[in-house]
Amino acid sequence: MTNRDIEALLRHNVKSIAPYASARDEFENFLSGQIFLDANENPYNNGLNRYPDPHQRKLKERLSALKGIPPENILIGNGSDEILDLLFRAFCYPQKDAVITMPPTYGMYGVLAALNDIRNIKVNLKSNFQPDTDAVLANSSRAKMLFICSPNNPTSNSFEKNTVKTLLENFKGIVVIDEAYVDFSNQESWASRLSEYPNLVVIRTLSKAYGCAGLRVGICLASSLIISTLDKIKPPYNVNALSQEAALKQLENTAGIHRQIEAIVRGRQLLAEQLKNISFVKQVYPSDANFLLIEVDDASKRYRQLIEKHIVVRNRSHEPLCGNCLRITIGTPEENEALSLAFQNLETT
Numbered sequence: 001m002t003n004r005d006i007e008a009l010l011r012h013n014v015k016s017i018a019p020y021a022s023a024r025d026e027f028e029n030f031l032s033g034q035i036f037l038d039a040n041e042n043p044y045n046n047g048l049n050r051y052p053d054p055h056q057r058k059l060k061e062r063l064s065a066l067k068g069i070p071p072e073n074i075l076i077g078n079g080s081d082e083i084l085d086l087l088f089r090a091f092c093y094p095q096k097d098a099v100i101t102m103p104p105t106y107g108m109y110g111v112l113a114a115l116n117d118i119r120n121i122k123v124n125l126k127s128n129f130q131p132d133t134d135a136v137l138a139n140s141s142r143a144k145m146l147f148i149c150s151p152n153n154p155t156s157n158s159f160e161k162n163t164v165k166t167l168l169e170n171f172k173g174i175v176v177i178d179e180a181y182v183d184f185s186n187q188e189s190w191a192s193r194l195s196e197y198p199n200l201v202v203i204r205t206l207s208k209a210y211g212c213a214g215l216r217v218g219i220c221l222a223s224s225l226i227i228s229t230l231d232k233i234k235p236p237y238n239v240n241a242l243s244q245e246a247a248l249k250q251l252e253n254t255a256g257i258h259r260q261i262e263a264i265v266r267g268r269q270l271l272a273e274q275l276k277n278i279s280f281v282k283q284v285y286p287s288d289a290n291f292l293l294i295e296v297d298d299a300s301k302r303y304r305q306l307i308e309k310h311i312v313v314r315n316r317s318h319e320p321l322c323g324n325c326l327r328i329t330i331g332t333p334e335e336n337e338a339l340s341l342a343f344q345n346l347e348t349t
């Protein structure tokens with residue numbers, strides 16, 4: 001695909017929109033001794049009286065250095081959820097276009113499709129939790145976007161590299177690869193291949209490995225054409241000042257973050273081994289994420305019993321291919337131990 005193909009996929013109104021120029025578009029920073037009487041802000045400094053940087057320049061610079069991706073290929077959203085919504089609005093006409101999702105997968109793709117009145121063509125994963133490439137590509141001409149979540153939530157596995165490559169090279173629309181959990185895997189990020197695939201959009205988040213779910217900071221990595229288009233349609237101040245500041249601070253501590261990721265991966269291995277020994281656990285699926293998907297004898301019953309023991313997990317048994325499955329987030333070693341003990345207790349009662 002070429003940039004011209006991408007242009008052809010965009011909605012006409014989006015293409016012709018001129019970006020909203022906010023007062024804060026022109027400023028660089030407040031340290032330069034200028035007098036700012038342009039944005040109707042309260043002049044009395046309390047640390048929050050000014051509008052935030054609409055371009056999140058400092059945060060983008062930091063992310064650029066961390067990920068080796070130029071700032072013009074980065075868009076920051078109020079969580080990945082906002083980025084997904086922007087993609088729908090940039091590429092899909094309500095009541096006309098369709099997207100492809102591959103259940104069981106992250107629920108927000110379907111929610112946002114419904115919200116934007118876009119048809120969601122569901123092509124279930126195969127029983128080994130890998131994409132059904134033939135069935136996806138058979139629908140290619142009908143869909144504007146394809147959502148690939150790898151490692152996938154809730155199945156916890158990564159998709160095979162060649163499978164993703166086949167989809168990237170043959171799908172005739174935008175391919176969104178959601179890498180929310182990639183830091184917990186040994187997989188290479190597809191972000192390093194952006195220059196090869198103009199239709200590739202990689203989504204990352206600070207909500208999982210980076211420990212900042214409360215900040216709502218999502219990261220979109222794509223061609224400068226796609227990024228500049230999304231930039232035009234995003235709300236100007238979509239990432240608030242406190243979040244930008246706190247995200248920068250968290251990103252200073254990369255060594256600490258890596259230690260946490262290692263601890264979570266160790267906890268995952270240990271917990272998986274322990275759960276495999278529980279008689280009513282039928283299956284512990286291999287995980288590339290910070291959670292385990294397990295099949296039990298009776299998911300609703302086990303879910304309720306865990307709640308009684310003050311442990312909350314996610315019952316995913318209504319999802320396709322996930323009959324009697326629970327999704328369990330890896331906690332601290334103490335929390336994992338408590339879960340493991342709870343399972344052992346349930347076994348004997």
Ligand SMILES: *Cc1c(COP(=O)(O)O)cnc(C)c1O
Binds near residue numbers: 079149206213217
């Ligand atoms: C948790 C999660 C996210 C994160 O969403 P945010 O809005 O950035 O918090 C994104 N994608 C998937 C698949 C997830 O499971």
